[in-house]
Amino acid sequence: MLDDLILGMAGAGGDGVVSAGESLLSAASSEGYHALMTKSFGSQIRGGESSCRVRLSTKKVLNPGGALDVMVALNWDDFFKFGAELPLSVDTVLIYEEKAGPPPETLKARGVVPTEVVPVAIAELTKKSAGTDKAKTSVVLGLLSGWFGIPSEAIGRGLKKKFGSKGEGLLEANEKALASGIEYARAHPLRTPHVISKPKGPPGSKMLCDGNDMCAAGALFAGVKFFGGYPITPSTEVMQTLTREIWKYGGTVLQCEDEISGIGATVGASFAGRKSMTATSGPGMDLKTEILGLATIAELPLVILNVQRGGPSTGLPTKPEQGDLYQAAFSGHGDVLRPVLAPTDVEDTFKTTVDAFNIAEQYQTPVIILSDQEIAQRKEAVDLIDTSRMEIIERRAPTEAELAEKPYARFALTESGISPISHPGMRGGTYLAAGIEHNEKGDPTSGGTMHAKMNEKRFRKLEPLKQRTDLFELSGNPKAPLALLAWGSTAGVAREAFQLATAQGHDVKLLVPYLLYPIAEQVYAGFFESVKHGLLVELSHQGQLYRMLRMFIDVPKGLKSFCRSGANPFQPAELVARLVELKGLPS
Amino acid sequence: MNAPVFQAKDYKSELKPIWCPGCGDFGVLQGLYRALSSIGRPPHEVAFISGIGCSSRIPGYTTAYGFNTVHGRSLPIAQGVKLANPELLVVVAGGDGDGFSIGGGHVPHAVRRNMDLTYLVMDNQVYGLTKGQLSPTSPRGLETVTSPFGSLEEPINPLLYMLAYGAGFVAQATPADMPGMTALIEEAIRYPGFAFVNIQSPCVTFGEDDQQLKAHKAKQKSLASLGHDPSNQLAALDLARAYGTELYTGVFYRNPSPPPTYESLVKLRQTEQAKKARPRNQILDAYLQK
Amino acid sequence: MTNRQQQTPGIDFAVLTLKDALDLAVLIEEEARDRYEELAAQLVLHRTPGAAAFFAKMVRIEELHRKQLLEERAKAFGEQPVAVRREMIFDVEAPDYDEVRSDMTTREALETALRSEEKAHRFFVSVLSHVQNPEVRKLFEELRDEEVEHQDLVKKELAKLPDDDRFARVDVGDGPAPQ
Numbered sequence A: 001m002l003d004d005l006i007l008g009m010a011g012a013g014g015d016g017v018v019s020a021g022e023s024l025l026s027a028a029s030s031e032g033y034h035a036l037m038t039k040s041f042g043s044q045i046r047g048g049e050s051s052c053r054v055r056l057s058t059k060k061v062l063n064p065g066g067a068l069d070v071m072v073a074l075n076w077d078d079f080f081k082f083g084a085e086l087p088l089s090v091d092t093v094l095i096y097e098e099k100a101g102p103p104p105e106t107l108k109a110r111g112v113v114p115t116e117v118v119p120v121a122i123a124e125l126t127k128k129s130a131g132t133d134k135a136k137t138s139v140v141l142g143l144l145s146g147w148f149g150i151p152s153e154a155i156g157r158g159l160k161k162k163f164g165s166k167g168e169g170l171l172e173a174n175e176k177a178l179a180s181g182i183e184y185a186r187a188h189p190l191r192t193p194h195v196i197s198k199p200k201g202p203p204g205s206k207m208l209c210d211g212n213d214m215c216a217a218g219a220l221f222a223g224v225k226f227f228g229g230y231p232i233t234p235s236t237e238v239m240q241t242l243t244r245e246i247w248k249y250g251g252t253v254l255q256c257e258d259e260i261s262g263i264g265a266t267v268g269a270s271f272a273g274r275k276s277m278t279a280t281s282g283p284g285m286d287l288k289t290e291i292l293g294l295a296t297i298a299e300l301p302l303v304i305l306n307v308q309r310g311g312p313s314t315g316l317p318t319k320p321e322q323g324d325l326y327q328a329a330f331s332g333h334g335d336v337l338r339p340v341l342a343p344t345d346v347e348d349t350f351k352t353t354v355d356a357f358n359i360a361e362q363y364q365t366p367v368i369i370l371s372d373q374e375i376a377q378r379k380e381a382v383d384l385i386d387t388s389r390m391e392i393i394e395r396r397a398p399t400e401a402e403l404a405e406k407p408y409a410r411f412a413l414t415e416s417g418i419s420p421i422s423h424p425g426m427r428g429g430t431y432l433a434a435g436i437e438h439n440e441k442g443d444p445t446s447g448g449t450m451h452a453k454m455n456e457k458r459f460r461k462l463e464p465l466k467q468r469t470d471l472f473e474l475s476g477n478p479k480a481p482l483a484l485l486a487w488g489s490t491a492g493v494a495r496e497a498f499q500l501a502t503a504q505g506h507d508v509k510l511l512v513p514y515l516l517y518p519i520a521e522q523v524y525a526g527f528f529e530s531v532k533h534g535l536l537v538e539l540s541h542q543g544q545l546y547r548m549l550r551m552f553i554d555v556p557k558g559l560k561s562f563c564r565s566g567a568n569p570f571q572p573a574e575l576v577a578r579l580v581e582l583k584g585l586p587s
Numbered sequence B: 001m002n003a004p005v006f007q008a009k010d011y012k013s014e015l016k017p018i019w020c021p022g023c024g025d026f027g028v029l030q031g032l033y034r035a036l037s038s039i040g041r042p043p044h045e046v047a048f049i050s051g052i053g054c055s056s057r058i059p060g061y062t063t064a065y066g067f068n069t070v071h072g073r074s075l076p077i078a079q080g081v082k083l084a085n086p087e088l089l090v091v092v093a094g095g096d097g098d099g100f101s102i103g104g105g106h107v108p109h110a111v112r113r114n115m116d117l118t119y120l121v122m123d124n125q126v127y128g129l130t131k132g133q134l135s136p137t138s139p140r141g142l143e144t145v146t147s148p149f150g151s152l153e154e155p156i157n158p159l160l161y162m163l164a165y166g167a168g169f170v171a172q173a174t175p176a177d178m179p180g181m182t183a184l185i186e187e188a189i190r191y192p193g194f195a196f197v198n199i200q201s202p203c204v205t206f207g208e209d210d211q212q213l214k215a216h217k218a219k220q221k222s223l224a225s226l227g228h229d230p231s232n233q234l235a236a237l238d239l240a241r242a243y244g245t246e247l248y249t250g251v252f253y254r255n256p257s258p259p260p261t262y263e264s265l266v267k268l269r270q271t272e273q274a275k276k277a278r279p280r281n282q283i284l285d286a287y288l289q290k
Numbered sequence C: 001m002t003n004r005q006q007q008t009p010g011i012d013f014a015v016l017t018l019k020d021a022l023d024l025a026v027l028i029e030e031e032a033r034d035r036y037e038e039l040a041a042q043l044v045l046h047r048t049p050g051a052a053a054f055f056a057k058m059v060r061i062e063e064l065h066r067k068q069l070l071e072e073r074a075k076a077f078g079e080q081p082v083a084v085r086r087e088m089i090f091d092v093e094a095p096d097y098d099e100v101r102s103d104m105t106t107r108e109a110l111e112t113a114l115r116s117e118e119k120a121h122r123f124f125v126s127v128l129s130h131v132q133n134p135e136v137r138k139l140f141e142e143l144r145d146e147e148v149e150h151q152d153l154v155k156k157e158l159a160k161l162p163d164d165d166r167f168a169r170v171d172v173g174d175g176p177a178p179q
């Protein structure tokens, strides 16, 4: 019995392998499995090659995983197009459409040839059982169910949901196809059985969602009332979800004419006193820079989600990369300190979004959430998140008594640096918000003394953030000499690498920052104290966090950057190998 | 003759305008104070949004809530304000460069969404704040520091633009006629939808002599005196073509049956969807896989 | 459009009462006072002290006139509520905003005041043709004549000015400052 199973499927878009993957995922999650799915497409809008990976587990899934346990290829061409995204090992069970012919030489050329290669006449089976070849993927699902122990009732329920309302007979055809797949698998057992254990959680206890879902849900939970945005892959789903949901809670989504307008309307709504957010990706983020500065100087709470994709420019719109950290922290002119948070998986995107709203509201500042394409779009079955202890923070408004007592000073230089913020409609609280530097009252000034004071205030108010150890995840022996650091989606791989390395007996610890900026000097200093060797893993060409750390603190000499361009995901095993290598070096 | 609750001076802030003495914007500001007092909303219920430019300084000179934003983005920001709190009276103001050059892409969208906003453009056919460069409404041939041998471009026509985009209220005014301009600003604010007033507000420092208030006084023709019927959109389009040659003042077009505003439709949608709201701690249940 | 309609939209002079006429006169002085104050402030801000000082003086003069009219009003009508409003008048005696320029000469400032007094004079002449109430007529005739006196005063001041402003400061001073 296995605790973990990684399946891949590839075919032409018209075959519907992604849709089959989704059925598998939803069946598994409704049974109580942890599960995770990533998908990948050719650049055609419709009908190109498509593939998906589904990882099922009885434990929390940390990342999409490396080599596949099972691969289903409906034809060879489409399979090979996905190259490294669908890696095989000798242990992979490779199932292919018999009609496509035996595995071509290319497979050998790729280095690993699985020992168990199973041809199945999928099209023929479909035709025979369902009377049509339009139900091929149901045969595949039947095979997977039969061979790997994925509960067929759940798959059946999924088919009902999916086809129940479609063309007459389609559901029946698919049900028959499913049954024939199951039967075929029973009649032709694999050489080595690969059956997955029963899940631990009860059926119906898992949420099925992706990172963008969790961002939207987190925003609703935090009380978002306004979203202004412009569609861009891979962030659009946040706007789409909110557009369905936000009205119920008295809010509005405005699909704007461009990203500038998107963040503009969002800043406007915040000025008017409502929690507001916008979401975008690379090119859209570029456009938002000027108004980010406005929000900083006018001290307006604002949440900006940047779902990173490969860049620069249009770059790799559908692939993850962690190349926007510099931009998040440093874009825009002037002296600016703008908090940047990064979720590391689907589930914690929820909490990170709530944190982002809380920080924005508490400190009256724009906050950037740096997600990435992988977290944002991978569908995952996760445990229902316990929100009972999550706090919601509202911006501090002046009280009526305060407003009556003395003339309101919007930017009063308080000890904390946070000044109570009024909003239009509030009697006695009128002021001028502006992009121009201001005095305490809000009146424009170009005096150096006041400018220095206001800059100091805008930085000072964010100081306490750096003490927020809850925004850092620390695992392992705190005194360990060996360290692993990673942020964003890369953290998922690092977590697994950490587990692997620990299991291999290495004295190692792991730090995953959710707060990327401002750099929490003390947290890092504490962490690095015992570190002789370490690896900071990032999916970007430069390794931006590594360089930023060196800009703000002294890192141990033995801390190395392990980075490479986006769309080249890390594998846990290679991180462990690197760590072991490092250990051998003098520190 | 009931005394208004708020007098014009109640909208005047302590901040002293830094405009050049003689600038047309002083008159616009004065007219605005008066229009606001006729309308009578307390200053704290008024949100005054602008971009960047000499003209965009205007919110700071009022006691309303003001937001002097960035160059060209007043309309998107104002829409966010309005949607966040539809009860507010939202006035948007800026220059010809702010509105029709850098911010030009936002204009049609603001118009077609038809929120109850009043957009006042102080059109001086020049960039004032940056010291006299060509603006999108500068006449062809105009010599400026960025067109020393004369501009090679046709100006855009703000009136035609707005009419073509479908604005429900389009007017033109000049502070050379203070009562007329004040009445127009008031009427624009009262119009229940997107209302635009192109105010020919001379730049005394960089503007042409024939664009100054004295010239306006001689040149100005009121549309009413021409017998124009403001509900006639086609006639309005025809008259608007004279922008740049004639100085027509008054209402070019006023939609006789204003369509519902965006924010009123938002309200309807919110009300209709509200029954589907989940308690905060059950928001995630929507994702449970049964 | 006539001056009268332009400057006082909504006031019907045919039926104007003495109380309203007095209050209107007070407001006209008040408007002029406030405008001179604004213009003086603008010119102080723009380093044009001569003209600013003259406008500051006009503030005091207009305030004096206002007070005199207020006293008259108080004598005749005591605490009776005021019905006319500042919003009903536009630039009757107040100079137009575009009368001023930074670096304007004191002479130009005086000429501005002169034009404003002439404007006020024309206003009273124009409304008098509509006024029927004899008391109101009397008041407006007085005011009209006072405007002539004021003009004479300004003219005398003008004559006293030294002939030092043949060269405009705009021609020798710095250009406008970039923002």
Ligand SMILES: Cc1ncc(C[n+]2csc(CCOP(=O)(O)OP(=O)(O)O)c2C)c(N)n1
Pocket (backbone or CB within 6 Å): B052, B053, B054, B055, B056, B071, B094, B095, B096, B097, B098, B099, B122, B124, B126, B127, B128, B129, B130, B135
């Ligand atoms: C993004 C950006 N580009 C350029 C500027 C410089 N700038 C400020 S105001 C302005 C033009 C002002 O002209 P207009 O909008 O007509 O206003 P006016 O000053 O004439 O009232 C320019 C180019 C800026 N502030 N921001």
Ligand code: SF4
Pocket (backbone or CB within 6 Å): B018, B019, B020, B022, B023, B024, B025, B054, B055, B124, B128, B129, B202, B203, B204, B205, B206, B207
């Ligand atoms: S530069 Fe022109 S527009 Fe700007 S304040 Fe001076 S006169 Fe007015």
Ligand SMILES: [Mg+2]
Pocket (backbone or CB within 6 Å): B053, B095, B096, B097, B122, B123, B124, B125, B126, B127, B128, B135
């Ligand atoms: Mg301009």
